Structures are given as structure tokens and as C-alpha cells.
Amino acid sequence: MSVTAAQIATYLSDLEEARAEYMDDLVLRERLGHKDLYPRRVIASVLNCYISIANKYFSQPVYVGGVFQTTYNFFDEVEMEEIMLRINKICDTNYYLDLI
Numbered sequence: 240m241s242v243t244a245a246q247i248a249t250y251l252s253d254l255e256e257a258r259a260e261y262m263d264d265l266v267l268r269e270r271l272g273h274k275d276l277y278p279r280r281v282i283a284s285v286l287n288c289y290i291s292i293a294n295k296y297f298s299q300p301v302y303v304g305g306v307f308q309t310t311y312n313f314f315d316e317v318e319m320e321e322i323m324l325r326i327n328k329i330c331d332t333n334y335y336l337d338l339i
Contacts, residue, residue, distance in 0.1 A: 293323070
């Protein structure tokens with residue numbers, strides 16, 4: 240299936256919203272005085288890295304006939320789909336683009 244610019248923009252917007260919700264939950268836990276937040280902070284750092292990868296993957300798109308081309312990226316389609324699944328697992332979401 241092919242991915243359009245509008246789908247990419249929606250996906251990246253959804254990722255930012257999911258990250259904000261995860262961070263809001265983390266901050267609330269800190270304010271309420273929860274102990275042992277170190278694992279959640281590490282996961283937040285990993286989530287930031289994954290979302291940065293997704294942003295870079297889609298930030299310099301090459302479109303041929305209005306369709307996103309993945310041949311110009313450091314990650315291939317399978318690796319990017321794995322990152323999407325990991326983001327979904329961390330954020331408990333179901334955001335997905337079919338790149339293959």
C-alpha cells in the first residue's frame with residue numbers, strides 16, 4: 240500500500256499526542272510522589288528516541304506520483320514498522336502506516 244503526505248502528517252501528529260499523554264502521566268506520578276519512577280523515565284527517553292527516528296524517517300520525503308518513496312532512508316520499511324509497533328506498545332496506541 241502507498242502512504243500519502245496527509246497520512247504521514249496525521250501519523251506524526253498522533254505520535255506527538257501519544258508522547259504528550261505518556262509524559263503527562265509520568266509528570267503526574269512524580270507530583271503525586273510515586274516511588275521508583277526510574278524505569279518510566281528510561282522508557283520516556285526511549286520513546287523520545289523512537290519518535291525522533293519516525294520524524295526523521297518521514298521528514299525528508301521523496302514522492303513519486305504523490306506516493307511516499309522509502310528508498311532514500313537509513314531505515315528500511317520493515318525496521319520502521321518495528322519502530323511503529325514499539326511506539327504503540329509503549330504508548331498503548333494503535334497508530335500504524337502500511338509502508339510495505
